[in-house]
Amino acid sequence: QIRYSVPEETDKGTVVGNISKDLGLEPRELAERGVRIVSRGRSQLFSLNPRGGSLVTAGRIDREELCAQSTPCLVNINILVEEKGKLFGVEIEITDINDNNPKFHVGDLEVKINEIAAPGARYPLPEAVDPDVGINSLQSYQLSPNRHFSLHLQTGDDGTINPELVLERTLDREEEPTHHLVLTASDGGEPRRSSTALIQITVLDTNDNAPVFDQPVYRVKVLENVAPGTLLLTVRASDPDEGVNGKVTYKFRKINEKQSLLFHLHENTGEMTVAKNLDYEECSLYEMEIQAEDVGALLGRSKVIIMVEDVNDHHHHHHHH
Numbered sequence: 197q198i199r200y201s202v203p204e205e206t207d208k209g210t211v212v213g214n215i216s217k218d219l220g221l222e223p224r225e226l227a228e229r230g231v232r233i234v235s236r237g238r239s240q241l242f243s244l245n246p247r248g249g250s251l252v253t254a255g256r257i258d259r260e261e262l263c264a265q266s267t268p269c270l271v272n273i274n275i276l277v278e279e280k281g282k283l284f285g286v287e288i289e290i291t292d293i294n295d296n297n298p299k300f301h302v303g304d305l306e307v308k309i310n311e312i313a314a315p316g317a318r319y320p321l322p323e324a325v326d327p328d329v330g331i332n333s334l335q336s337y338q339l340s341p342n343r344h345f346s347l348h349l350q351t352g353d354d355g356t357i358n359p360e361l362v363l364e365r366t367l368d369r370e371e372e373p374t375h376h377l378v379l380t381a382s383d384g385g386e387p388r389r390s391s392t393a394l395i396q397i398t399v400l401d402t403n404d405n406a407p408v409f410d411q412p413v414y415r416v417k418v419l420e421n422v423a424p425g426t427l428l429l430t431v432r433a434s435d436p437d438e439g440v441n442g443k444v445t446y447k448f449r450k451i452n453e454k455q456s457l458l459f460h461l462h463e464n465t466g467e468m469t470v471a472k473n474l475d476y477e478e479c480s481l482y483e484m485e486i487q488a489e490d491v492g493a494l495l496g497r498s499k500v501i502i503m504v505e506d507v508n509d510h511h512h513h514h515h516h517h
């Protein structure tokens with residue numbers, strides 16, 4: 197048995213081996229003695245060059261197409277020396293070159309992670325495949341540098357590498373609602389080939405923020421003769437959580453019964469209105485606590501101070517005070 201090897205993807209006519217020498221003949225004898233390739237099918241990959249006496253490639257050979265992942269990639273042909281009526285077996289190994297990039301099955305990936313997820317949580321990442329073999333096949337993955345995630349590589353029984361994203365530091369949607377990472381898959385060939393997949397992390401909201409009032413104290417002056425229904429002020433609390441988690445309702449927190457009849461705080465708009473006629477003589481200063489509450493019962497607090505101002509025309513007794 198004669199053994200040769202030739203790299204894949206070489207030009208047509210590349211010398212695989214000196215067949216005349218290995219058959220113990222002179223190059224010119226190949227024709228004289230009726231030497232020819234007799235195997236079917238794969239024999240088309242090679243031909244004889246009668247002048248040089250060598251076995252040459254008959255075209256480009258793609259190792260991945262021929263043998264896929266199996267190694268070594270061997271092609272067996274028979275050469276007949278007709279004059280002697282003898283068959284010689286020739287085994288040719290097609291060696292791999294690094295002609296393929298690792299490829300991701302899915303291009304880009306969105307991973308949704310709740311902001312309460314604990315460090316250590318793992319999320320599967322897309323895998324890449326490189327049809328080359330050995331060192332020319334996929335060897336490693338890298339994750340772009342970032343503050344929150346690391347890469348964990350789990351090697352399966354069959355040798356495949358499964359990349360996983362590991363949460364290292366807690367996420368905060370209000371600080372950074374999305375993170376963009378790049379996963380790179382590389383082979384070990386010379387030169388090294390690689391490809392990338394974009395990973396978008398979408399941070400899902402948790403109700404982790406309490407509403408906060410714009411002001412710790414709201415002060416407002418009002419004339420005692422304003423009509424019931426008059427708007428005094430609008431309080432506002434903001435909650436950076438998303439959607440329904442950020443929805444706020446307003447209420448009096450501490451208010452005596454008398455005051456609760458005089459003022460009205462609109463639950464949704466934060467508008468505070470006068471509900472009844474005020475009387476400077478009776479009381480010139482009201483102080484009440486208000487609260488803002490979100491759906492998770494997280495609270496924010498503030499104070500409202502209302503100063504009622506005297507209207508001289510309408511009152512005759514205030515001078516006595």
Ligand SMILES: *[C@@H]1O[C@H](CO)[C@@H](O)[C@H](O)[C@H]1NC(C)=O
Pocket residue numbers: 214216217218220221222223248249250
């Ligand atoms: C192949 O070997 C023969 C001897 O059998 C020699 O004459 C010939 O030059 C060789 N061909 C090449 C291409 O080296």
